[in-house]
Every structure is written in structure tokens, then in C-alpha cells.
Amino acid sequence: MYSKAETSRIRKDFWIAFGQYMKPVPNAQGRRVNWPNYKTGIKDIYFRMKAERGFASVGIEITHADEEFQELIFEQFTQLRKILESCIQEKWDWKLHVENEVGQVISKIEMVKKGVNVMEEKDWPAIISFLKPRIIALDEFWDLVKPGFEDL
Known part of the structure; x- marks a missing residue:
């Protein structure tokens, strides 16, 4: 321990x-x-990378407190799904209105890699190899679509 x-x-x-x-x-x-602390520039939309015991993940989190507005933002991402999948070259999990680790209702679009442990330095190359291409692809996607979110 x-x-x-x-x-x-x-x-x-x-x-x-x-x-x-x-x-x-x-x-x-x-x-x-600053890749580890990537700023989308849009309130309530975050690109989150996590490295935990048992998994690593990368994705988009929508955290707006108004669940109906959160759903509208999620739907906007849904309309851009083909562009996202073209950039990231894989299908991610889409989750509308789930609770995060602190009990806040959020929506997220993410990819999870199981079986890695940030506490084991030997796993760091696998975690980095998982996170790197995906956060770069998210940035490429965001560069294309961000203007559509700026008036929210």
C-alpha cells in the first residue's frame, strides 16, 4: 500500500x-x-485525461449544471460524431448524464484502457502511448469544430 x-x-x-x-x-x-491541462476555451467543456489504478482514460466531459443544457451540448457533439471518429480513428463510449467521482451529473465521450496502473512506473509507457495520440486527435477535432461551440 x-x-x-x-x-x-x-x-x-x-x-x-x-x-x-x-x-x-x-x-x-x-x-x-500544456497537454496535461488542456484548455478547450469553452466553459463547461473539458478534455480529461486520467491515469488511475486499473485504467487510463481520455475524453470530453460536459459539466454544465443545467442537465437540459448539458444534453443540448451533448447533442451538438453527436451531430459532429463522424468528424470526431474521423480524427480519432476509433469509436468511443458516449454517456449522457452519468455521475462522476464527486457525484456531479456530467456527460462524457471517452475511451478507456483497462489493465494499466499509474502507480506502477513500468505501466507509464503504455499509459502515455494510449493518451498521446488520442489527446492530439482531440485537439485536431477541436480545431475544426470549436467555432460551433463559441456562442453557447
């Missing part, structure tokens, strides 16, 4: 390593970006 401080340090070390690995990679517009 790891202490709380040790768990926190290992997670922090992973995200620092991921950030250093991704630092030379420009975004779709050729600019530098």
Missing part, C-alpha cells in the same frame, strides 16, 4: 513525465500547449 503522500507524489511525477514527453508536440495550430 502507498501512503496518501506517496500516491500523490507518484501521480504528480507521472503527469510531469507526460507533460515533458508532450512538450515538443505542437497543437493543431502549431502552438505550444
Whole structure:
């Protein structure tokens, strides 16, 4: 077992390593970006990457407090599904109105890789290899569609 401080340090070390690995990679517009803390620039729409015990995930989270408005945003993504799948080259899971780990109702579009553990440094290359192409593809997708979300 790891202490709380040790768990926190290992997670922090992973995200620092991921950030250093991704630092030379420009975004779709050729600019530098803080990949581990990617900013969509649109309130209540986030690109989330997680590295946990047992899985890693990457995806889009819609967190608007008004569930009806959240559903409208989700539907807007649904209309762009073919563009998203063209960019990411795979089918992701689409979940409308699910609870996150703190009990907030969110909607998300994500891909999960099971069987990896951020607490095991030997798994870091597999986690990074999973996250890297997907966050880059999400950025490419976002570069194409973001203007459609700016008036929300």
C-alpha cells in the first residue's frame, strides 16, 4: 500500500513525465500547449485525461449544471460524431448524464484502457502511448469544430 503522500507524489511525477514527453508536440495550430491541462476555451467543456489504478482514460466531459443544457451540448457533439471518429480513428463510449467521482451529473465521450496502473512506473509507457495520440486527435477535432461551440 502507498501512503496518501506517496500516491500523490507518484501521480504528480507521472503527469510531469507526460507533460515533458508532450512538450515538443505542437497543437493543431502549431502552438505550444500544456497537454496535461488542456484548455478547450469553452466553459463547461473539458478534455480529461486520467491515469488511475486499473485504467487510463481520455475524453470530453460536459459539466454544465443545467442537465437540459448539458444534453443540448451533448447533442451538438453527436451531430459532429463522424468528424470526431474521423480524427480519432476509433469509436468511443458516449454517456449522457452519468455521475462522476464527486457525484456531479456530467456527460462524457471517452475511451478507456483497462489493465494499466499509474502507480506502477513500468505501466507509464503504455499509459502515455494510449493518451498521446488520442489527446492530439482531440485537439485536431477541436480545431475544426470549436467555432460551433463559441456562442453557447
